[in-house]
Amino acid sequence: MAVRSLNELKVAEGQCEAFKAAYLENGFLQRAIAASGFISGELLIAPDKPNVFVKTTLWETEAAYSRWQLSYLDRFIAAERQPSENERSE
Numbered sequence: 001m002a003v004r005s006l007n008e009l010k011v012a013e014g015q016c017e018a019f020k021a022a023y024l025e026n027g028f029l030q031r032a033i034a035a036s037g038f039i040s041g042e043l044l045i046a047p048d049k050p051n052v053f054v055k056t057t058l059w060e061t062e063a064a065y066s067r068w069q070l071s072y073l074d075r076f077i078a079a080e081r082q083p084s085e086n087e088r089s090e
Contacts, residue, residue, distance in 0.1 A: 002039065003062045009053040016051055032057055035071070037064020 011019045023029075023043060032038050041057035059065040 003059045003065045005057045005065060007055045009055060011051045011053060013051050032068060035068045037061060037067070
């Protein structure tokens with residue numbers, strides 16, 4: 001059975017354009033598209049609340065979605081472990 005992930009993302013007023021740019025630059029959807037079991041995904045904007053975004057993805061199975069979550073978490077943890085510019089220059 002297919003599984004849909006639905007996340008509501010509230011962005012600080014005045015930061016919506018920066019959020020959209022970061023979302024696109026981060027390549028979230030492109031990485032999801034490349035994942036096994038991905039069917040579709042969208043980033044939606046609430047028409048009456050321009051600072052509220054809804055990210056939805058559809059996966060073939062719960063197992064495929066779980067694999068995606070774990071792989072995304074692994075990339076996030078790896079990125080957090082990278083020293084910052086300040087730490088590298090010390």
